[in-house]
Amino acid sequence: MRIVILIFAIAIASISVVSGQGIGSPGTIKDDGKFAASTKQLNQFFRRFNAEESPTDGNVRYYPGDSAYHSISLRKGFLQILFDNQTTSVSQELKTQFINAVLSPDYPQYLNFHKEGWYAEVQADFTFKGKRESATLILKLQAEGLGYEWIIDDVSFPPFKNIFNKPVGDGKDFLHPLSHELGFMNLRRAFQDSDSPEAYTKTTFKPDYLTLFLYEMKQNNIRYQTVTDVKFHFFQIDGWYFEVNQFNRPGMNTGWLIANLVKLNPGDKETIQKYIYDQD
Numbered sequence: 001m002r003i004v005i006l007i008f009a010i011a012i013a014s015i016s017v018v019s020g021q022g023i024g025s026p027g028t029i030k031d032d033g034k035f036a037a038s039t040k041q042l043n044q045f046f047r048r049f050n051a052e053e054s055p056t057d058g059n060v061r062y063y064p065g066d067s068a069y070h071s072i073s074l075r076k077g078f079l080q081i082l083f084d085n086q087t088t089s090v091s092q093e094l095k096t097q098f099i100n101a102v103l104s105p106d107y108p109q110y111l112n113f114h115k116e117g118w119y120a121e122v123q124a125d126f127t128f129k130g131k132r133e134s135a136t137l138i139l140k141l142q143a144e145g146l147g148y149e150w151i152i153d154d155v156s157f158p159p160f161k162n163i164f165n166k167p168v169g170d171g172k173d174f175l176h177p178l179s180h181e182l183g184f185m186n187l188r189r190a191f192q193d194s195d196s197p198e199a200y201t202k203t204t205f206k207p208d209y210l211t212l213f214l215y216e217m218k219q220n221n222i223r224y225q226t227v228t229d230v231k232f233h234f235f236q237i238d239g240w241y242f243e244v245n246q247f248n249r250p251g252m253n254t255g256w257l258i259a260n261l262v263k264l265n266p267g268d269k270e271t272i273q274k275y276i277y278d279q280d
Contacts, residue, residue, distance in 0.1 A: 037081050037252035037253065037254070037255075038252060038254040038255040039081075039082065039254075039255035039256045039257065040058075040255050040256075041255075041256070042232065042244070042256050043113070044058060044255075044256070045082065045244060045255075045256045045257075046111050046113055047061070048078040048081075048082060049075075049078065049079065049082060049102075049110070049111050050070060050075070050110045050111060051068065051069065051070050051071050051074040051075040051078060052069065052070070054068075055074060055077065055078070070108070070110070072103055072105075072108075075102070075103060076099060076103060079098075079099045079102065079103075080095075080099070081252075081253070082257055082258055083095060083257055083258045083261075084245070084247055084253065084257040084258060084259045085253050086247075086249070086251075086253055087247075087259075088259050088260060090258070090260065090261045094261055094263065095261070097263065098237075098240055098242075098261055098263070101237065101238075101239065101240065102237060107238075109236075109237050109238065111234070111236055111237075112236065113141075114141065114143075114148060115236060116140075117234065117235045117236035118232060118233060118234045118235065118236055119138055119139060119140045119141075119153065119232070119233055120138070120139040120140075120150070120230060120231070120232050120233075121136060121137075121138055121139075121230070121231050121232070121233060121276060122136070122137040122138075122139060122227055122229070122230050123135075123136055123137075123227070123228045123229040123230075124137060124224065124225070124226065124227045124228060125225040125226050125227075125228055126222050126223060126224055126225055127222070127223045127225060128157075128159055128216070128221060128222050129221050132225065133157065133158060133159055134158070134228065135155055135156065135157045135158075135213070136155065136156040136157075136278065137152055137154075137155050138152070138153045138154040138155070138276070138277060139151065139152055139153060140153045152210065153210075154209070154210055154277055155209055155210045155213045156209070156277070156278035157209060157213055160207075160209050160212060160213070164198045164205075164207040165198075166196065166198055166199050166201075166205075167196050167199050173189075173190075173194060173196060173199035173200060174199075174200070175187070175189070175190070175200060230246065231243055231244065231245045231246075231259070232244040232245075232256075233276055235269060235273075239263065239264050240261070240262070240263060240264060241261075241262045241264055241268070241269065241272055242258045242260060242261045242262070243258070243259050243260040243261075244256055244257065244258055244259065245257065245259040247259075
């Protein structure tokens, strides 16, 4: 699993340069600049991935019954411009495998805004006890009434990272199995004499950092400052994971684009999710 994480990290960090592309008629790629290739909004990323908008006018939507709706040739053209072709190292071979999997005549796959299998990773700055700190928030959509809402699913906050690390191997921090005969008077060892009360919890104890984060916020020890970065993680395509980032730069290969792509082997999905959620 550690090897998979290392490969995943290397894939993100590696850099290659590929020329920017535009799209002309459905399914054809060209560089004449006639197509506004920038995917300006994430909702537009969904529409282009699924072929639910015009290739020449993003204001024109396609709906079930329209001849171009979910068109294979249109989807192929859109998919090729939905990759970051300037700063990431996703090979053309891997892109082709992914596109072929998505467009399979026997099992075409689409993104669904309201379906599970994708979430946001938000970097935000806070002040904690007077010091500026960065937190990573994982947000998901959930149904609410007749609509949907974003909810905070988890948080990774450096000041909390190691405060619940259990002592390992010293054999000192435990309550004797006959403690009940003493009315558990030796609880003072856990609550008064020890600086690691978590050592007296069950072996599988995992702290709820989101609850701790919200508690500290309610105590005015944590105060929100600003969002510094947003990215999205997708597991909706069977056998694949991809990450979508926003790129603001000159040219047509801009906006919300696929920045990382991984073909999943058994167990890879769980490993990548732990990596994203910062679960060692």
